[in-house]
Amino acid sequence: MKFSSKVKKCGLSPMRKFHPYAVAAEAKGRKIYHLNIGQPDVETPPQFFEAVRNFSQSVLEYAPSPGVPELIDAVQKYYDNLNMHFEKDEILITTGGSEALSIVFQCILDDGDEVLIPEPFYPNYATMVNTTGASIHPIPTSPEEGYRYADRAKIEAQINEHTRAIVCTNPGNPTGVVLTPEEQRLMCDIAKEHNLFIIGDEAYREFVYAGEPLQSFGEYADAAENVIVIDTVSKRFSACGARVGAILSRNHELLSEAMKYCQARLSVATLDQIASAALYNVGPEYFAAVREEYKRRRDTVVAKLAEIPGVVCECPKGAFYLMAALPVDDADKFQQWLLEEFEDNGDTVMFAPGEPFYGTPGKGKNEIRIAYVLKQADLERAMDLLALGIKAYNEKK
Amino acid sequence: MKFSSKVKKCGLSPMRKFHPYAVAAEAKGRKIYHLNIGQPDVETPPQFFEAVRNFSQSVLEYAPSPGVPELIDAVQKYYDNLNMHFEKDEILITTGGSEALSIVFQCILDDGDEVLIPEPFYPNYATMVNTTGASIHPIPTSPEEGYRYADRAKIEAQINEHTRAIVCTNPGNPTGVVLTPEEQRLMCDIAKEHNLFIIGDEAYREFVYAGEPLQSFGEYADAAENVIVIDTVSKRFSACGARVGAILSRNHELLSEAMKYCQARLSVATLDQIASAALYNVGPEYFAAVREEYKRRRDTVVAKLAEIPGVVCECPKGAFYLMAALPVDDADKFQQWLLEEFEDNGDTVMFAPGEPFYGTPGKGKNEIRIAYVLKQADLERAMDLLALGIKAYNEKK
Numbered sequence: 001m002k003f004s005s006k007v008k009k010c011g012l013s014p015m016r017k018f019h020p021y022a023v024a025a026e027a028k029g030r031k032i033y034h035l036n037i038g039q040p041d042v043e044t045p046p047q048f049f050e051a052v053r054n055f056s057q058s059v060l061e062y063a064p065s066p067g068v069p070e071l072i073d074a075v076q077k078y079y080d081n082l083n084m085h086f087e088k089d090e091i092l093i094t095t096g097g098s099e100a101l102s103i104v105f106q107c108i109l110d111d112g113d114e115v116l117i118p119e120p121f122y123p124n125y126a127t128m129v130n131t132t133g134a135s136i137h138p139i140p141t142s143p144e145e146g147y148r149y150a151d152r153a154k155i156e157a158q159i160n161e162h163t164r165a166i167v168c169t170n171p172g173n174p175t176g177v178v179l180t181p182e183e184q185r186l187m188c189d190i191a192k193e194h195n196l197f198i199i200g201d202e203a204y205r206e207f208v209y210a211g212e213p214l215q216s217f218g219e220y221a222d223a224a225e226n227v228i229v230i231d232t233v234s235k236r237f238s239a240c241g242a243r244v245g246a247i248l249s250r251n252h253e254l255l256s257e258a259m260k261y262c263q264a265r266l267s268v269a270t271l272d273q274i275a276s277a278a279l280y281n282v283g284p285e286y287f288a289a290v291r292e293e294y295k296r297r298r299d300t301v302v303a304k305l306a307e308i309p310g311v312v313c314e315c316p317k318g319a320f321y322l323m324a325a326l327p328v329d330d331a332d333k334f335q336q337w338l339l340e341e342f343e344d345n346g347d348t349v350m351f352a353p354g355e356p357f358y359g360t361p362g363k364g365k366n367e368i369r370i371a372y373v374l375k376q377a378d379l380e381r382a383m384d385l386l387a388l389g390i391k392a393y394n395e396k397k
Numbered sequence: 398m399k400f401s402s403k404v405k406k407c408g409l410s411p412m413r414k415f416h417p418y419a420v421a422a423e424a425k426g427r428k429i430y431h432l433n434i435g436q437p438d439v440e441t442p443p444q445f446f447e448a449v450r451n452f453s454q455s456v457l458e459y460a461p462s463p464g465v466p467e468l469i470d471a472v473q474k475y476y477d478n479l480n481m482h483f484e485k486d487e488i489l490i491t492t493g494g495s496e497a498l499s500i501v502f503q504c505i506l507d508d509g510d511e512v513l514i515p516e517p518f519y520p521n522y523a524t525m526v527n528t529t530g531a532s533i534h535p536i537p538t539s540p541e542e543g544y545r546y547a548d549r550a551k552i553e554a555q556i557n558e559h560t561r562a563i564v565c566t567n568p569g570n571p572t573g574v575v576l577t578p579e580e581q582r583l584m585c586d587i588a589k590e591h592n593l594f595i596i597g598d599e600a601y602r603e604f605v606y607a608g609e610p611l612q613s614f615g616e617y618a619d620a621a622e623n624v625i626v627i628d629t630v631s632k633r634f635s636a637c638g639a640r641v642g643a644i645l646s647r648n649h650e651l652l653s654e655a656m657k658y659c660q661a662r663l664s665v666a667t668l669d670q671i672a673s674a675a676l677y678n679v680g681p682e683y684f685a686a687v688r689e690e691y692k693r694r695r696d697t698v699v700a701k702l703a704e705i706p707g708v709v710c711e712c713p714k715g716a717f718y719l720m721a722a723l724p725v726d727d728a729d730k731f732q733q734w735l736l737e738e739f740e741d742n743g744d745t746v747m748f749a750p751g752e753p754f755y756g757t758p759g760k761g762k763n764e765i766r767i768a769y770v771l772k773q774a775d776l777e778r779a780m781d782l783l784a785l786g787i788k789a790y791n792e793k794k
Contacts, residue, residue, distance in 0.1 A: 241667030
């Protein structure tokens with residue numbers, strides 16, 4: 001049987017590639033410290049589960065296609081509190097940020113179109129974009145420059161007649177890069193001047209560590225036609241399993257095209273939407289505590305990396321990831337070796353090798369992504385294992 | 398800003414087209430009997446809500462991309478009880494039957510490909526198929542033949558070098574047609590001989606009213622490479638708002654292509670999956686009671702239609718819909734008139750006009766789809782209103 005040429009261009013998740021090796025290592029009795037996955041360990045606010053328990057309708061009906069009104073209200077208020085106003089019909093609730101991205105790409109991309117995305121980038125973008133017949137055109141960055149990309153000359157050099165949109169994951173996954181307000185302004189200006197959509201994937205908005213006010217591309221009301229904000233409760237409230245996200249835009253043509261897909265898939269899960277609305281009742285102390293915890297973890301990881309000779313890594317400003325270049329020949333081989341041959345008191349460590357985060361072939365070979373989602377003591381041990389592993393790996397040759 | 402040529406080929410839901418007229422009629426004090434929507438009024442089994450209330454994990458984590466193990470187990474056992482065995486890795490849990498369909502179409506369709514679907518068909522198929530760059534090639538049927546389509550000559554006449562798959566909605570939405578075992582066998586044979594996928598959209602499997610055993614294309618293990626079953630808890634358990642469905646297939650290449658999309662969207666809502674697993678604990682008395690209730694409703698609708706002069710309608714064998722040809726010039730105009738000008742003691746009625754269920758332009762103009770999802774007394778009143786409306790509409794001219 002023949003399969004679509006588009007699905008053939010897509011791959012399985014690189015984050016799961018080492019899963020069989022991890023299973024084998026565990027079967028040998030190894031304890032693995034996981035720095036490879038972005039599943040936060042923070043508790044989901046109890047408001048979610050209370051709302052779920054209080055649901056009293058006897059028929060679990062379809063929700064309205066654009067979302068349940070109480071959740072749309074909650075999202076609207078959340079943005080109003082950030083000094084950005086969206087009308088209710090400028091908010092479409094989606095099945096996670098993932099569906100928000102898929103719907104947006106399906107609305108705006110045709111065969112042969114290109115989307116500019118700074119590399120390294122979230123690998124699932126590739127599946128979402130390739131499926132439309134378009135492709136990702138990477139904006140190159142480097143570990144030496146701290147993976148920063150918001151430079152007019154650098155970006156305009158990549159724009160061509162096929163370019164339709166720029167995706168800014170801000171704060172960045174996998175890099176932790178956070179745009180300054182000037183850089184955000186610049187990105188909007190470039191989008192406006194070149195008639196491009198600018199898609200702000202802002203899943204990690206709350207996770208900024210320098211006391212910055214929370215940012216969004218939604219602030220730039222002058223770029224109303226260009227800006228599309230992708231939102232989600234997943235990381236904001238440590239509610240990844242709720243699968244509740246949103247598309248926000250002031251471009252009404254986009255919204256009415258997106259509505260076609262919202263209606264075709266009927267609705268987003270009813271209970272999860274109602275419970276997600278309740279999440280927006282958490283107070284600022286919730287975010288402050290979570291931010292403080294991740295900041296401590298980030299500082300641990302960065303301090304530990306600074307002690308390893310030959311590692312290139314700038315202190316990331318946001319999200320709960322960082323990319324680092326290691327003094328190894330090949331991060332893939334190194335990961336495999338860590339799982340198959342290395343151990344220290346029975347322990348080893350996993351990260352996500354960097355190459356699949358790049359669109360340019362060959363880049364990222366000695367880089368890794370670290371997700372700092374472990375508790376303090378585990379994180380310290382994991383980083384020590386990484387340091388020991390690098391030393392042993394390079395000495396064995 | 399430019400939008401995708403594919404989204405431009407898609408439309409908004411035809412079921413929602415008359416929503417503004419309904420709002421205006423209600424504002425005038427009219428009571429509307431809704432035969433236009435497929436939202437069952439049957440209570441969701443309490444097992445769903447019990448499972449939700451008993452969820453005790455403190456972090457609502459991502460579920461595994463192929464689905465939570467307890468739900469995959471439950472689905473496997475359900476099929477084993479129907480004498481069809483699927484391995485656990487032959488079951489992928491999806492966000493409703495809608496996502497199952499979208500993923501399958503994305504896996505198998507390229508620009509210019511065609512999918513054979515008997516018309517009238519579920520209109521959302523068009524959005525899902527058009528988005529891949531392929532198109533629906535309708536298999537024509539007629540109200541006079543009871544919308545039956547499983548005829549070798551009729552189907553083979555529509556197969557060409559672009560044909561990639563046949564979709565059988567069985568039992569049928571909007572027609573209520575149920576394939577006989579011989580017809581199912583024939584459809585599988587045609588798919589095998591012409592090297593086509595056969596997609597069984599079996600959302601209404603439990604809703605058959607002649608005492609037939611429950612059917613599935615999954616029975617035809619000899620067509621393992623061809624058969625893809627689309628499943629969902631929505632109608633089976635009156636849990637439309639859970640958004641939990643599944644792809645089942647023994648074609649392992651299809652499954653591994655589909656897994657790319659499952660991983661790219663990360664997971665299906667965790668709580669809804671766990672609660673849906675609990676739904677599979679309902680006993681056969683649940684299905685028997687629901688089936689009996691819908692059968693009574695179907696009989697009411699069919700009997701009432703038989704009393705209206707000029708209506709063409711065969712008694713449907715399954716689902717909770719039927720299509721009928723009315724003695725009116727245009728079902729769209731008739732619906733608008735019913736909402737704007739007609740009333741009987743302040744009441745009026747809504748159905749879904751038939752044209753959007755057709756792929757062939759101009760077909761279905763005097764047809765309607767009736768969803769018999771109202772309680773007995775309401776259903777009788779709704780059908781009386783339809784009869785009165787037809788008479789008054791035709792007399793006014």
